[in-house]
Amino acid sequence: MSKSKVRRNVIxxxxxxxxxxxxxxxxxxxxxxxxxxxxxxxxxxxNAEYEKVIELSDKxxxxxxxxxxxxxxxxxxxxxxxxxxxxxxxxxELVKIDQNNSEIYNQMGILYNDVFKDYEKAxxxxxxxxxxxxxxxxxxSNKGLSLQWLNRDEEAVAAFKxxxxxxxxxxxxxxxxxxxYCTLKNFDEAIPALAKATELNPQNSNAFVSLxxxxxEKNLSNEAIAAFDKAIELDKKDADAFVGxxxxxxxxxxxxxxxxxxxxxxxxxxxxxxxxTGKGNCLSALFKDAxxxxxxxxxxxxx
Numbered sequence: 001m002s003k004s005k006v007r008r009n010v011i012x013x014x015x016x017x018x019x020x021x022x023x024x025x026x027x028x029x030x031x032x033x034x035x036x037x038x039x040x041x042x043x044x045x046x047n048a049e050y051e052k053v054i055e056l057s058d059k060x061x062x063x064x065x066x067x068x069x070x071x072x073x074x075x076x077x078x079x080x081x082x083x084x085x086x087x088x089x090x091x092x093e094l095v096k097i098d099q100n101n102s103e104i105y106n107q108m109g110i111l112y113n114d115v116f117k118d119y120e121k122a123x124x125x126x127x128x129x130x131x132x133x134x135x136x137x138x139x140x141s142n143k144g145l146s147l148q149w150l151n152r153d154e155e156a157v158a159a160f161k162x163x164x165x166x167x168x169x170x171x172x173x174x175x176x177x178x179x180x181y182c183t184l185k186n187f188d189e190a191i192p193a194l195a196k197a198t199e200l201n202p203q204n205s206n207a208f209v210s211l212x213x214x215x216x217e218k219n220l221s222n223e224a225i226a227a228f229d230k231a232i233e234l235d236k237k238d239a240d241a242f243v244g245x246x247x248x249x250x251x252x253x254x255x256x257x258x259x260x261x262x263x264x265x266x267x268x269x270x271x272x273x274x275x276x277t278g279k280g281n282c283l284s285a286l287f288k289d290a291x292x293x294x295x296x297x298x299x300x301x302x303x
Contacts, residue, residue: 034065041073053077067097075107084115102132106139113142119149137167144176153180171200175207182214190214198230205234205241212244216251224248239269246278255282273302 037060044052057074061067075090091108098104109125112118126143133139144159160177163170174197181190194211198204212227228245231238242265249258262279265272280295 034060034063037063038066038069041070045073045076048080050077050080054081068094068101071097084111087111088116100132102129102136102139105129105132106136106142109142109146113146113149117149119146122146123150135166137163137170137173139163140166141170141173141176144173144180148176148180148183151183153183156180157184169200171197171204171207174200175204175210178207178210178214182210182217185217187214187217191218198227203234205231205238208234209238209241209244212241212248216244216247219251221248221251237268239265239272239275242268243272243274243278246275246282250278250282250285253285255285258282271302273299276302 037056041053041056041060044050044056054074054077057070057077061070061074071090071094075087075094078084078087078090088108088111091104091111094101094104095108105125105128109122109129112122112125123143123146126139126146129136129139130143140159140163144156144163147153147156147159157177157180160173160180163173164177167173174193178190178194178197181187181193191211191214194207194214197207198211201207208227208231212224212231215221215224215227225245225248228241228248231241232245235241242261246258246261246265249255249261259279259282262275262282265275266279269275276295276299280292280299283289283292283295
């Protein structure tokens with residue numbers, strides 16, 4: 001075979017390779033890299049390399065493949081880094097891509113509630129989530145929290161009840177329900193709700209404090225003391241539990257015992273206006289007027 005013929009055949013082969021390579025579309029090439037990028041993103045999350053997660057997610061999003069995965073992981077990393085406005089911007093991008101994803105709206109609502117304190121927008125986001133999926137109990141409980149912040153406790157009660165109807169095992173929802181009843185001064189309903197919260201989660205000291213305060217409002221001092229004692233058992237640094245117990249002891253006219261409990265509360269929180277006032281009331285009942293006045297003055301000085 002002549003050199004010219006060999007050269008011509010080589011040129012033809014090279015040309016065929018170039019044509020074959022050109023035939024592979026750029027999107028197809030990118031598609032091959034998507035699984036690799038997704039693995040790298042997950043690995044970066046496991047390693048808490050959140051800036052890297054954002055960088056890789058942006059690259060994956062730029063490919064136009066699996067944008068929900070890319071933006072969801074990006075939002076997660078941004079949240080971990082405390083970039084709250086950027087998280088919200090990413091959620092808004094997610095909504096543009098998938099308007100039927102209830103969880104996106106739920107996460108937006110949580111962000112509005114917890115970070116931006118914009119409870120009206122949070123309420124709108126939770127309503128969107130519920131309209132898309134009315135079977136998720138957490139959407140209703142989150143809505144109830146927004147309503148509590150907006151001082152719309154009657155509506156909050158309805159939301160919490162709906163959450164409980166869907167999933168009666170959520171202890172925190174009973175606690176929130178009880179708190180709304182307390183705000184509404186409906187302690188007859190608050191007590192069973194809070195008791196259920198402590199039954200479902202007997203490690204929640206705050207629920208026992210709320211239950212104790214509700215018993216106090218009904219002048220059930222012994223029941224209140226039992227609830228406060230349980231709260232103190234769970235959290236010995238909870239000044240509010242000691243204050244509540246002191247008030248219950250005062251109601252039972254056990255003034256000296258109450259003074260000791262108020263002193264324990266003040267040892268934990270020397271800015272407790274309620275503790276100084278309660279101690280002052282006990283001292284006054286014992287006709288120790290000068291000491292009582294000193295306590296009242298200290299309470300009055302606390303802003």
